[in-house]
Amino acid sequence: MNRIYAGILCVWFVVEWKARAQVPIVLGASKAPIAVGLNCTVLEDKKGTFTLHDVQKAAFGSITSTIHNSGYTESVIWLKINAINTEKHPWFLEIDNPRLNDITLFAVQNGKVIYTQQLGDALPFETYPIPDRIPIFNLPLVAHQPYTLYLRAVSTEDLKFPMTFWEEHQLYAHLAGRNLIWGIYFGFILLITLYNFFLWFMTREAIYGYYCLYVLFFGAFQFSLYGFGYQYVWGNAAFNDLSHIFFLGISIFFLAVFSLAFLEPYKRFPRLKTVMKTAGYVFVIGFPICLIGYDSFINVITIATGTIMVGIQCYCAIFMAWYGSKAAQLYLVASGTLSLAVLVVGMKNLGWIPAENQDYYLMGGSMLEIVLFSLALGYRLRSMQLEKLRQQQLRDEISTNLHDDLGATLSSLTLFSELNRRKMQKQLPELADTFGLISERSREAMRLVREAVWEINPQNDTSDEWIDRMITFAQETLGAAQIEVELLMDDALRNEPFSIERRRSLFLFFKEAVNNIAKHSGATYAQILFQQTNGILKLVISDNGHGFEVTQTTEGNGLKNFKKRAESLGAQLKINSNPHSGTSIELAFRAPAYLN
Amino acid sequence: MIRVALFEDIKEIRELLTEAIQNSEGLFITGAYANANDALRIMKRDRPDVVLMDIQMPGISGIEAVRTIKANFPEIQILMQTVFEDNARIFAALCAGASGYILKDASPERYLEAIVEVAQGGAPMSPVIARKVLTMFQGQNPVSPKEEYHELSQTEQKILGHLVKGLSYKLIADECNISTSTVNFHLKNIYRKLHVNSATEAISKALRQKLSN
Numbered sequence: 001m002n003r004i005y006a007g008i009l010c011v012w013f014v015v016e017w018k019a020r021a022q023v024p025i026v027l028g029a030s031k032a033p034i035a036v037g038l039n040c041t042v043l044e045d046k047k048g049t050f051t052l053h054d055v056q057k058a059a060f061g062s063i064t065s066t067i068h069n070s071g072y073t074e075s076v077i078w079l080k081i082n083a084i085n086t087e088k089h090p091w092f093l094e095i096d097n098p099r100l101n102d103i104t105l106f107a108v109q110n111g112k113v114i115y116t117q118q119l120g121d122a123l124p125f126e127t128y129p130i131p132d133r134i135p136i137f138n139l140p141l142v143a144h145q146p147y148t149l150y151l152r153a154v155s156t157e158d159l160k161f162p163m164t165f166w167e168e169h170q171l172y173a174h175l176a177g178r179n180l181i182w183g184i185y186f187g188f189i190l191l192i193t194l195y196n197f198f199l200w201f202m203t204r205e206a207i208y209g210y211y212c213l214y215v216l217f218f219g220a221f222q223f224s225l226y227g228f229g230y231q232y233v234w235g236n237a238a239f240n241d242l243s244h245i246f247f248l249g250i251s252i253f254f255l256a257v258f259s260l261a262f263l264e265p266y267k268r269f270p271r272l273k274t275v276m277k278t279a280g281y282v283f284v285i286g287f288p289i290c291l292i293g294y295d296s297f298i299n300v301i302t303i304a305t306g307t308i309m310v311g312i313q314c315y316c317a318i319f320m321a322w323y324g325s326k327a328a329q330l331y332l333v334a335s336g337t338l339s340l341a342v343l344v345v346g347m348k349n350l351g352w353i354p355a356e357n358q359d360y361y362l363m364g365g366s367m368l369e370i371v372l373f374s375l376a377l378g379y380r381l382r383s384m385q386l387e388k389l390r391q392q393q394l395r396d397e398i399s400t401n402l403h404d405d406l407g408a409t410l411s412s413l414t415l416f417s418e419l420n421r422r423k424m425q426k427q428l429p430e431l432a433d434t435f436g437l438i439s440e441r442s443r444e445a446m447r448l449v450r451e452a453v454w455e456i457n458p459q460n461d462t463s464d465e466w467i468d469r470m471i472t473f474a475q476e477t478l479g480a481a482q483i484e485v486e487l488l489m490d491d492a493l494r495n496e497p498f499s500i501e502r503r504r505s506l507f508l509f510f511k512e513a514v515n516n517i518a519k520h521s522g523a524t525y526a527q528i529l530f531q532q533t534n535g536i537l538k539l540v541i542s543d544n545g546h547g548f549e550v551t552q553t554t555e556g557n558g559l560k561n562f563k564k565r566a567e568s569l570g571a572q573l574k575i576n577s578n579p580h581s582g583t584s585i586e587l588a589f590r591a592p593a594y595l596n
Numbered sequence: 597m598i599r600v601a602l603f604e605d606i607k608e609i610r611e612l613l614t615e616a617i618q619n620s621e622g623l624f625i626t627g628a629y630a631n632a633n634d635a636l637r638i639m640k641r642d643r644p645d646v647v648l649m650d651i652q653m654p655g656i657s658g659i660e661a662v663r664t665i666k667a668n669f670p671e672i673q674i675l676m677q678t679v680f681e682d683n684a685r686i687f688a689a690l691c692a693g694a695s696g697y698i699l700k701d702a703s704p705e706r707y708l709e710a711i712v713e714v715a716q717g718g719a720p721m722s723p724v725i726a727r728k729v730l731t732m733f734q735g736q737n738p739v740s741p742k743e744e745y746h747e748l749s750q751t752e753q754k755i756l757g758h759l760v761k762g763l764s765y766k767l768i769a770d771e772c773n774i775s776t777s778t779v780n781f782h783l784k785n786i787y788r789k790l791h792v793n794s795a796t797e798a799i800s801k802a803l804r805q806k807l808s809n
Contacts, residue, residue, distance in 0.1 A: 471723045
């Protein structure tokens with residue numbers, strides 16, 4: 001029995017001895033950085049009352065994961081490291097956590113404090129001997145002497161201690177390299193922000209605005225979380241401590257709004273509207289309260305709220321993706337990358353996997369997510385365009401069918417009426433005249449349908465057949481009125497770059513002029529000239545009819561229309577008319593090729 | 597006496613047109629039919645000079661019927677009836693074998709006039725159609741081998757050019773220093789060459805593809 005007790009005691013002593021006498025870190029010949037890792041011990045000071053004297057006598061406990069993490073607590077954390085310097089060159093101790101409010105280093109030798117330095121973002125940045133956001137202590141350790149280093153740390157944010165010893169040269173290279181990577185990251189964030197801002201500005205589609213703001217504030221969150229805000233912008237102002245909460249909160253808000261706009265889940269989840277409304281009110285009230293009453297536990301609340309919001313979004317997205325919504329699937333892939341990165345970071349925090357380079361994982365994950373979201377937005381834009389196109393095609397089809405049916409009916413009506421007119425010509429001439437009137441009207445209606453069909457057809461927008469339409473119209477109308485027509489149309493004008501509106505305007509002008517000749521001129525011969533000389537385009541429509549009083553009918557509607565059209569075409573109108581030589585209407589304007 | 601066969605699916609119009617054609621001098625109606633499904637047999641029996649074919653009919657499409665008739669009876673002239681001046685479709689009909697087209701809401705006088713024109717070898721082409729024909733002959737279809745391909749003569753090309761500008765027969769005759777009946781003669785040849793060239797496999801295939809698009 002005694003032997004068992006002895007055995008247990010022995011084991012306990014060994015463990016205790018191991019705990020008390022940690023293997024000292026040898027800062028040796030190699031200039032490579034030395035991670036502290038498990039080679040330190042920790043003591044929690046719940047009330048924050050311990051002095052260095054108290055702590056030197058106290059028993060420290062060993063740490064359980066590769067980086068000690070006390071999480072979010074109001075306690076003060078003490079760490080103890082044993083080190084010995086075997087080289088002449090100085091060493092630096094880097095504690096890769098810019099969120100420590102107050103961290104003090106005590107270098108103790110033989111029980112006496114040789115050296116002490118205080119860092120932390122509660123102090124102004126100017127006091128940092130090494131101007132980097134990360135607390136870096138320089139260690140003036142005499143060679144070949146064993147030292148015990150004590151660190152006292154307190155923070156409202158996460159108390160993590162990724163500690164590394166650096167040789168001077170290596171340290172500077174490391175800092176420069178790290179800043180380069182962060183520079184690239186923030187450049188990326190700014191680029192995406194600006195790009196989406198411009199997209200919003202041009203398209204005025206809210207979704208780009210939400211995305212732009214989400215990326216901007218997420219970038220700001222990273223900016224403040226990793227101490228850049230402390231170093232470059234606001235120093236140790238009170239805002240510094242809660243800046244990450246501030247930006248993260250707003251970022252999550254815009255992510256939620258963006259997700260709602262992107263997934264459009266209200267159709268599938270009608271109750272979601274009330275949930276989101278409540279969340280909105282909670283945010284508007286709770287967020288300022290969190291900021292005003294900021295303390296370490298607010299971090300926990302924020303993480304919990306963020307997780308809930310993300311959870312809701314994922315639930316909706318998964319549901320919709322399951323039912324085949326392509327947009328939801330893309331959304332999941334994009335947000336999945338960030339969620340994966342956050343998961344990895346979480347596992348590192350818990351020590352399940354080696355805890356180095358947490359910030360790079362988050363950085364990489366967020367960059368990938370942003371790129372994928374951009375792709376998703378592009379896809380969304382494309383499918384909206386295709387939908388519009390499909391609807392337009394459907395409308396065109398309906399319109400075409402309608403016009404076909406209308407045309408067939410009107411044509412048959414006209415022909416029927418005309419055949420009856422011809423039949424009645426001899427026996428019942430009045431009836432024949434009536435039929436004639438009917439067919440005149442239906443033919444006119446048919447002409448309008450024909451024109452509409454031609455204009456609706458998008459292939460005709462750029463068609464060079466517009467001159468042929470004018471020719472055909474002139475031939476038909478004047479031919480029906482027994483007026484001989486001479487056409488002098490320059491074929492090369494076909495390819496003149498007239499806009500659709502101008503062509504239409506010109507055609508309507510032409511129609512009216514020709515109709516006038518057919519109905520009112522009493523002419524037997526007409527000439528239509530459409531040619532270009534020296535950059536001046538001339539359309540001249542003349543006939544040998546009895547003319548009209550130009551001054552008298554100026555007030556009438558007919559000439560007014562001519563003037564209006566000529567103005568809209570930017571052309572000069574010249575009308576000559578007298579009973580001897582007939583009428584001549586001239587439109588002269590600069591060829592479009594010469595216009596800007 | 598010009599023998600006319602009529603294909604028209606609306607009963608009242610079919611009856612009235614029959615009457616109108618019957619009552620006009622120089623025209624004789626051999627028969628009026630509601631669809632073109634039995635076209636070949638009807639051609640064999642009626643032996644008309646001119647066929648009045650509707651582009652849109654139940655059963656066999658008007659254009660298909662034209663192709664079949666022209667393939668078996670090349671001397672028969674065909675006049676297409678159409679509601680819209682759909683130039684692509686009209687051009688396809690001409691290439692299939694029609695020698696002219698008339699809008700369905702034209703006056704009966706115009707109808708009868710068109711029948712006579714077509715009987716004489718071909719109706720005057722509208723400027724758009726003339727331009728399409730011209731471009732087609734100007735080597736737009738290099739698929740067909742040279743021997744089977746009939747080229748346009750210089751005069752024929754000139755006449756087509758004038759038609760493109762919209763000149764009437766009389767003005768074309770003045771421009772080319774020939775009589776209007778000579779213009780008519782040239783036009784007849786243009787149609788004939790168009791039909792012959794179109795009959796070759798390659799071109800009609802290309803046209804059929806264009807039509808189906």
